[in-house]
Amino acid sequence: MTDKILIAFKSIGKNKNRNFLTMLGIIIGIASVICILAIGDGFAHTVTKGMGNHNTRNKVILQWEPTSDYNTDGGFTQNDASVLEKVPGVDHVKLASSIAEAGAKVSYKTKTASIGLNKQPKNLKLVKGTYFTMTGASNGIYISEDLAHKLFKENAINRLISVDGTIFVVQGIYHISNMNYRPDAYVSKTIFKQLFASQISRDQAKLYVQPDANKKQVGKTAVKRMKAMGEQKQTGKYSVSNPDAISKQFTRILNDITYFIAFIAGISLLIAGIGVMNVMYITVSERRKEIGIRRAFGATSSDIRNQFLIESVVLCIIGGVIGIILGYILVSIINAFLPFKADITSYAIILSLSVSTAVGLIFGFIPSNKAAKSELVGLLKEE
Amino acid sequence: MLKVTDVKKAYGKFTVLEDINLEVADGEFLAIMGPSGSGKSTLINILGLLDQSYTGEYLLEDKNYQNVSDNELSRIRGDQLGFVFQNFKLLTTYNVYENIEIPLIYSKKAQNNKQELIADVIDKVGLTGKEKNRPSELSGGQQQRVAIARAIVNRPKLIIADEPTGALDSKTSKEIMDIFTKLNKAGTTVIMVTHDSEVAEYAMRTVYIRDGHLYNDEKSVKNHD
């Protein structure tokens, strides 16, 4: 077998230019296949990861939105929650907030500012000070660089500031990059709960549904009841929030792109296949003398068919390998523009090589068969 | 070795061979002579199992091959027969060694000692040192030696040569004929087409073709005229 593949390489090498042009279609086709699969896989990976976080499977989220920008306080009350719990299919209800931070007024001497504030996260990178998890009713506070600039001319560490009338000691300063949203200040978990949590409007009601419930129906009924009985129905609107909406739209765009690339891949592979068939026809008619000689010295007609089939497959696999490399380069470029990482899996490589092999076999078959079936005496008259 | 009885071959209405009767014994060296277009190549194509479309009976070693599978025909061609064609018929993009190797690729006979066999026949035809050369880098006589080496590398019982000296000068022709004589002495049956009566002298026996008919001596050809 290896010697037969070597013969194929040799024959292909004899017509490098012609064969390279033939391979172009396969190269483009396979590169497209690699791109499609990489984008698809990368996206599926991201979405499923995101799904894990949302865990929207067993719940319907109701959203309250204020009708006016000036009146942002409001949302769902405990009464609303009990009403919602009676919606058929609902197991239990939890109220939550889509905005996880509380608003507060901060002042230092004569300067004041309105800020958003939250309980401290586990880890935070500081530009000044040291970060640690504050316990109990600690009055430490971490503030953003921007806020520090607003309040202090210079060193802010260990200065005392008032937040909604309570005094805090600045423990550290952190930077907010454009990429990451952060509130303007962090306080300890306990303090946040005691002083600020109640301010956060509960604008979300999470309806945990029973396993067999129809989520759509539950959402509809819940919105209807809130419209009728919701305590904040005057100041805001109720709706079912759909955390998948963005990703759905994104999927649609991606699907369009994928179909487009798949279309290109299909067309290139078809054209490539026809090119392969053409070049194999040319090869076979150019090498009638060789076929005759091989036949006279013991080659069976299936030996001849296999020789040309192997040649056609090797041609396509070389094209496929170049296509995979080109695909890899393209995917690296595409990755610079995508919000997730497109990945070339071993599955994509195996599929590409299989497709190349299939193109070689399918489009090489008729010419190879022609070579195998040619009449021997006629072949031996060729010079 | 072989027996031909009443073989007839026609292309449509055009009859090339008619009433051919011929018997060749094991170890014989037969020359076939005749003018151009008389059907010499046509006859030896039949003898060499390259052409199956004829009527009449042809037995090679008492076996009729007219209706056997392509696989079996190919195996016999590869293992039992050796061809030397008109105009050498070498693969121009392969070197001497690779040209001679061709019959071994398809034979089950020699898989382990390929190199040995090839070196042996290269030595026999006097081409040692030319293994890596392409046919275009060889003289006509040397190319014909490659063709002979290729024909004998699988140790065939029967060698069929079509005008082996057709393209060569008389000195080179003699060297080539010496190789055939040696092979024949070693036990190989040789059937050779030639139109050169000097070359035909090397054979034990000569038959003549004229207008598709086979004659056993030149006199009968003349009588026919």
Ligand SMILES: Nc1ncnc2c1ncn2[C@@H]1O[C@H](COP(=O)(O)OP(=O)(O)OP(=O)(O)O)[C@@H](O)[C@H]1O
């Ligand atoms: N495929 C074919 N179709 C029709 N006629 C053919 C075909 N092949 C050969 N012939 C005819 O058969 C006749 C014998 O041809 P063949 O090749 O056997 O001649 P030859 O004796 O070998 O001649 P030369 O010495 O020139 O090689 C010729 O007249 C040729 O025109």
Ligand SMILES: [Mg+2]
């Ligand atoms: Mg001839």
